[in-house]
Amino acid sequence: MKTDVFALRHIGIKEEDQEHMLKTVGTETLDQLIYETIPNDIRLKEPLQLKAAMSEHKFLAHIQELSEQNQVFRSYIGLGYHESLTPSVIKRNILENPGWYTAYTPYQAEIAQGRLEALLNFQTVVADLTGMELANASLLDESTAAAEAMTMLYDVRSREQKKNGILKFFVSEEVLPQTLSLLKTRSKPLGIELVIGNHEEFTFGQDFYGALLQYPGKYGQVNDYSDFVSKAQENDIKVAVSADILSLVLLTPPGEFGVDVVVGTTQRFGIPLGYGGPHAAFFATKEAYKRNIPGRIIGITKDTDGNMALRMALQTREQHIKRDKATSNICTAQVLLAVMAGMYAVYHGPEGLKYIARKVHHTAVTLADALEKLGLYQTNLSYFDTITVKTEAKRVRTIAEQNEVNFLYIDDETVSIAVNEATSLQDLNQIVSIFAEALEKKAAPIEELSTKTALPSNVQRQSNFLQNEVFNLYHSETELMRYIKKLERKDLSLNHSMISLGSCTMKLNAASEMLPLSMARWANIHPFVPIEQAKGYQYVLKELAKDLSTITGFAATSLQPNSGAQGEYAGLMVIRAYHESRNEGHRNVCIIPASAHGTNPASAVMAGMKVVVTKTDERGNIDVADLEDKVLKHADQLAALMVTYPSTHGVFESSIKQITQLIHDHGGQVYMDGANMNAQVGLTNPAIIGADVCHLNLHKTFAIPHGGGGPGVGPICVAEQLVPFLPGNPVVETGGDKAITAISAAPWGSSLVCLISYGYIKMLGESGLRHSTEIAILNANYIKQKLSGAYDVLYTGENGRAAHEMIIDCRPFKKNGIEVTDIAKRLMDYGFHAPTVSFPVAGTLMIEPTESESRAELDRFCEAMLSIKEEINTASSDEPNNVLKNSPHTLDMLTNDTWDFPYSRQKAAFPLPFIQENKFWPSVRRVDDAYGDRNLICTCAPIEAYAEAE
Missing domain, CATH: 3.40.640.10 (Type I PLP-dependent aspartate aminotransferase-like (Major domain))
Incomplete structure (x- = not known):
């Protein structure tokens, strides 16, 4: 075996297995199979x-060399992106952990309780900090979240507004430039008319349905929007606010002055800049809009035994159901990043977040004071972390870049400086020295941070947040490490077994591909730095x-x-x-x-x-x-x-x-x-x-x-x-x-x-890319053939071949009282995630094995499916108390003193010998989706709230 050939590590099928598999599918060669599958x-x-x-070793050396072409300056550009510090315990145990990054969307709730809890934490953080009733499990970025707010508020216009064709949407001129650009993209096809202006001069006419404000503004000014929102409500205008989540630790939450939607990004909660992403955006709103909110919501429900469980709520909003009636096409969250951001809040807790936010604010105040002592005029009357100063911007820029520092240059005489969690006293002194040099003055060194505030009392937060137990328990690394591991153990990921989801291609995410994400010269670059500072990134992106x-x-x-x-x-x-x-x-x-x-x-x-x-x-x-x-x-x-x-x-x-x-x-x-x-x-x-x-x-x-x-x-x-x-x-x-x-x-x-x-x-x-495709097709046809006779494949090509996936028909099993969902849940007992359920045809499973799986794993999956078919054969619609209907079976069931089922414990938990070597235990029994939708709880509510729902 050539140990330096990556394809042999990525592709799971060995050469000796390939011959056996080709014989099974009835072809002499791989070329013949491809010829019979793809039209010539x-x-x-x-x-x-x-x-x-490249070999893996060569690639890692190559990517390291490219990273050194990136110049990692200290960036104080802001505009929605700020350097943040990822706690090492989160970086190592989540970002770098395949138990977290290889998991699939939590459609099968019983084997995703860990991720679901982590996302519930995220939703709680967002709801608490924004002061809103409901938050989703993340969106793509702040700007697209703002666009979703614009379109959601368009969708929920009053009957009178719809009747009169009210299409105007006010956008504050303080909104981030990238957000404004995206609003223009999204508004045009829908016929929404954007009106951009000063919120203090806005005329509250009857021809507007909504408005978007930035809090703080793009250059740092903190405005009191309470009067604006009150007037908007009087005129039936819905208001969305795009907010900096860290600032909400100190600022009055928008929910407390009556807004309808709050959006933003959680990048400041321990997520690397990464030259623009990925970062988890947030979307919070009123419960009245729970049927309109885009993306996914995680909610509390109960399982078959009445125990608390989690699952994705209100799934009727999903696009595969609503199709062209859907108000959004969003079917992706930023789960991995949302989990990290939620854990950042768990790790630091409310007091830790207050410390971080106050330190950032005091850093900004200290900087403003120091620059004013140099004779510079600071224009923001109220600010959290960003100040703007009047000076000769071109000269400042020249000196700043010589010192490997980036500011935001608004115009020829205005410089904006956004400080962040990572800004130290040493950094502050460097910033001040840059301006002092530009002015040809000498600056006194800063010895300590000011404790003054630049926030007037009318915008200061008075309410508590994150009082739930989860945010007040895990503040040592030992405790958080164990909490993360506890959640990880509840989730079935690709590091346990094959995830054969049709249309979702759950293939190997190789370690050598993932390692560069942790390299500082890739992680810590602001997306708006001068392009010549990101030569490594530019090379990779162009290639x-x-x-x-x-x-x-x-x-x-x-x-x-x-x-x-x-x-x-x-x-x-x-x-x-x-x-x-x-x-x-x-x-x-x-x-x-x-x-x-x-x-x-x-x-x-x-x-x-x-x-x-x-x-x-x-x-x-x-x-x-x-x-x-x-x-x-x-x-x-x-x-x-x-x-x-x-x-x-x-x-x-x-x-x-x-x-x-x-x-x-x-x-x-x-x-x-x-x-x-x-x-x-x-x-x-x-x-x-x-x-x-x-x-x-x-x-x-x-x-x-x-x-x-x-x-x-x-x-x-x-x-x-x-x-x-x-x-x-x-x-x-x-x-x-x-x-x-x-x-x-x-x-x-x-x-x-x-x-x-x-x-x-x-x-x-x-050759490796081509062979990956060939093996993906071989693996699909191998499974198709192995399941032949037990399951019917719904569609094939003209030569009877599947592509890289196939649909098996489970509708005939209804005569035995078995639904496709029962098969999906029973697969959990065999240690497998279900294939795609009821898409694109109701009552079917769509299976895609990918090229990364070994023949041994494909055989285990087929053995499980054939064993389940035997269980289906013995099932009866007259007797629902069977191993399929009761699946999945939890450890609690198996170790309970009472066993009231007409089959053995071994049949329930260990139906095949291979399962004993590597048993995965679902942490809850089958969840009740309908109950959870009737009693919607989407934050870490205290147990009393759950009891009240009962």
């Missing part, structure tokens, strides 16, 4: 033009974009979208801009197959398009005749087709080129959803099938870990005609020469985790 007319004729694969363009066959790539849903939206907005540039802005019809991901129609509606659904035929493919009818009917208005390839049913449809040509012949563009790209890389590509733009899920195909439900990255790759419209940023120039406004807050989205995909491509190289 879309196969790549030449290898991808990528650099030769990654170039490689993704090569892999997809397209001309260019934007890395800005920071989730798959953002990628969908970005792709459609680029198509929209392309049509408008050709004076065809009337093209607004988006055709979407009935089998598409639910985010597709939601994204199309957000992009201002009208969704037309086309049928699928009896084999699960796009009904070409119906598609042609729809295209001809809407030819003059046709904007785009959204298509997933291979299909959501796990099939390479042979008619795909005919379909894309039909769209082009009638003036439309083709958007390909890249969710199933793991079946394409190195064998075919979106350009060959006739697409014009696709998004890629870097958290699927390109090995960024799911992190329990995020981070995600969803770059878009585009054909030549769409390149000019790639998204820009208002602070750092990026995108095409006719760039649409921002899609996410940071210029290159979640830059830090792009290092993972860069490493994945560089270490696999062309």
